Amino acid sequence: MSTPAVPSVPSGAGFDPWSPSFVADPYPAYAALRAAGRAHWFEPTRQWLIPHHDDVNALLRDRRLGRTYLHRFTHEEFGREAPPAAHEPFTTLNGNGLLDLEAPAHTRIRRLVAKAFTPRTVENLTPTVERLAAELVTSLYADGGGDLLSRVAEPLPVAVIAEMLGIPPADRGLLRPWSAAITGMFELNPTEDSARRAVTASEEFSAYLRELIAARRTDPGEDLISALIAAREDGDVLSEQEMVSTIVLLLNAGHEATVNTTTVGWLTLFRHPDQLAALYGAPERLRDGVEEMLRYDTPLQMFERWVLDDIEVGGTVIPRGSEVAMLFGSANRDPARFTDPDRFDVTRPADGNRHVTFGAGIHYCLGAPLARLELAASFGTFLRSAPGMKPVAEPSWRPGYVIRGVEELLVTW
Template sequence: MRFDPWDPEFVAHPYDVYAHLREQEPVTYFEPTNQWLIARHADVDALLRDRRLGRTYLHVATHEEFGREPEPDWHAPFWRVVRAGMLDVEPPVHTRLRRLVSKAFTPRMVESLRPRIRAIATELATRFAEKGGGDLIAEVAEPLPVTVIADMLGVPESDRHLLRPWSNDMCLMYELNPPLEAQRAAVRAAEEFAAYLRELAAARRANPGDDLISQLAQVADEGDRLTEDELIGTCVLLLNAGHEATVNATGNGWWALFRNPDQLDRLRAAVRDGDQELVATAVEELLRWDTPAQMFERWVLEDIEVRGVRIPRGSEVALLFGSANRDPEVFDDPDRLDLGRDPNPHISFGLGIHYCLGAPLAKIELAESFSAILRAAPDIGLVTEPEWKPGYIMRGLKALELRTG
């Protein structure tokens, strides 16, 4: 098998291919996407921190100056939303946005959400167990982060069914060479989501509450505030980045545990005994072993050299997180799932200035989710082997049918 992100067999089993790339072709050009694949942990780590690369190049050059085709005009609603958030911008804009958002999205605020997250996870897990099981993705993994982010943003319960489809469709744009139908769905979702949030933000500016939209609307630093577009872009990012990854991490994590029953027994015992330390290291290891974000891309803003290979300005590098997280140069016996692994320098949340701001929230959601399910259904088991969704960059299961008795 070779690297082929559109091949369902590769998406399901990429790790042998990664091993070949690390050993034989750690830096290699992939013509179908016009990208340089970077497979080793040390190189991915270094490039994530290297300011000669960026999530965008538009702060230093136009599309034409960078040798790239301009985006179609009809893409504008999508990129207006995305580039108003911090994910696809670089300093000094990124620095300013992250500073402002961090004033509202503090570690203390995130930790204060733990009791509410535990209550939501317990309710979902109990309902799942009482009915004897079902599709864990649809019935537990998806509702939990949507409910949490909707609570945070102050989205009324009557509107929450809109969030998951919007998030799903917007994330289609981040797959490699997305088909036209997916692009149109992403643009449409961005337009609808932005319009909805614009109306909600206006209401919160007039009558502030204790929700995150109200806090973001009021946050200030030396007179600087988020614009309305930046507020909307930030809220969209919080949903898309925090939701898609958490759903896929939950499904991937359970599938990993069923393939490693000794480690499932270990986690079951930790939950039973209240061993929060092992639950926390288990979350880190599950994120490493089968990371939901297999690849992140960066633009080369100045000529660089990686392992003797020159990569010129204007190129795009594809940083293979899934490969880096299985690198034997960094992880002992990397293909073994070890829920007590420590240290565990995985890069599933990125590194450098773009390190995921929502990482602490995602870890709490995952720890509470796994714990709630094992408390409600300690003998949970697999009904049928799951299938992978076709997407590669955001890699996850279509469904995960389980029984609880």
Template sequence: MPAADPGGGAAPSASPSPTELGFRPGDPAFLADPYPVFRALADAGPALYYPERDLWLLTRFTDVHAALRHRGLGRIYTHRHSAADLGLPEPEAAYPRWQASEQWSLLNLEPPDHTRLRRLVTKVFTARSVAAMRPTIERICREQLGPLATRESFDVLADFAQPYSIAVICALLGVPAEAGPTLLAWSHAIVKMYEFQTTDAERDGAERAAADFIAYVRALIGDRRTDPRDDLITELVQVADEGDRLSEDEIVSTVIVLLNAGHEATVNTLGNGLRAACLFPDEWRRVVGGEVSPATAVEELIRWDAPLQLFERWVLEDGVELAGRTFRAGERIGMMFGVANRDPERFPDPDRFDIGRGDAGHIGFGGGTHFCIGAPLARLELDIALTQLAAAGPDLHWVEEPQYQPYFVIRGLRSLRVQLR
């Protein structure tokens, strides 16, 4: 039903709706270049009601930043309310295996469960342990990129970014490298459930993939209990803190979210970012020539064309004040990462792709309680990939104009066929 305004009436109608301003997440023309529409949304107001999803869209950096840290918001509401309490329909019981894969995901939990689970996971998935992977990641990158450098052209996504990212995750988890293509297929299927529009076939595919992924991880856990190894799954099985341990279901969800979120972010940042490098070759030459370090360039790749465009949260209590509006419990907020990352109040000349901008304060890895636990690994993977690509591809350019995937929330290309020289 329409959300109430601060005075208790229906959703405001004075401002044009996001759809009237061109916000059409299923439209290929919008997906090809959403940023002019994003500017129109931001100009129309800091909080816009989107009736198609009964969702309030936040369009300003300051408000998105605040919402990410607001304790009155949550990815779920069931830890504090029933659906009846909030006047909401009971959640659908469909797709039980997909829901099981998400049940203990750090992306979805709220304190105190989130606090406990994150404490245990971060005891083994530390910045130091990630940094120690640099030689392994550099080797994997060389193995993936080396043969491609001699080709006339190759697809950045299918030939390089996807196998590279999956191989890194496999090495981290202790999963056989030959399982990479299977894990990739499961990941692609599962993340379709995060989109605004999904078909019955996509939802059924996500359910099958989740069932297979859960069974695979359970088998790995069982193996590591009897045959411990030097890998993350073994450490998750063995970790203990103040007498507390992770349950098998918690390990399953943790492994799945590490692979899905980590893989999708790295692959789409490389695809979207290298498309930008092809659009602005003078900027790419700043990296090639050593003026801008790859680690600095990574931040602009994430900011300028964000791989995650929106993150939703429930309002958990009456009286939450954001974006000049007072919200009530049971409403939903959509934090527009792609809009916030182009906010001129936060980023000077925000539509300019400035590869040396080096502003790590973008909203690309979330924030607050849900700041991405895999951010250090993603940054390291991207740094290494750009370092080796800059050495191999001083004249990086595409050979055919790339097209975006028909999805909004997770933004990425279908392919990016390039030549390096």
């Protein structure tokens, strides 16, 4: 595929996903991109950047795009190289997950998974989530502070998912490192070192889950793995690989949003003391506040899809074989969709806060209700039981841009 001559990212826009200053605050660059047009070619990653909310929302639902192209084309037909053999078993693990499948495989697997991961499953978790949040927050408060990331933000969603899956407490410390290594491959132009870590983690995590699935087949319980084994429709069931990929996706996608929204949300509240005071004064507005945190500083900044048939965005034809990168962070600050979008306002009504943080269309995040439950439990516990928390220092941002978060968040009382 030849490189398009125009329109490319404006030289003065400041879009540089490998720059620490950009990662710390990408929003001025997004504003420049939106002002300059609706589609921009970015040569370093050979992607089309899509910065406007309405375009992102429409393309997420457009069946002319896909997370994969292999349901229609071979790698050669699509003008792409097959993943390196050295990237196995990451390629198989990732390729069989719901996030990277298209119909009909996606439709079939999501239908079966939905039989196990039901709204009632999430609802029934409410007491567990609230108990775990209270234990973690109380411990941090009793110690007079510490790192909110490692003490509350990370362990809460991992513990919740581990409870759902029935993973023994002694093994739960394995989950977060495996997840961190695998999601490193979702960054732009990952290094070979990142690939090696992802491959090792994929191999170890898959082997662990296969043993767990085998144990549940002979001795089923009330956990989600047992429910996935039992899920069937018209005689169809999930294969072992589909179950393994689904479980890994539930862990990876199911906790990254919670982890980063918890830490970055608190950082945002610290920087806007009037908004923090508003939540203390009216805790019933927490639902609105959580949605505003998800919108204002988006945990997943970019979502990529392949162009399966030529599309047109703002008069620019994007040909088949291209990759588009939808900028969720930019879409969620688009003044064409949100009033005063650069203002953080915890009273912005949740019902009208139509951010794209959890995606849209068939790939809308399956774990969104669980993430919202965890965030409400975590923030609610802090507001009710541990008021007066404040930051110790300005945190450093992790180098990753696609999944964006801080290295730590030291707090005290």
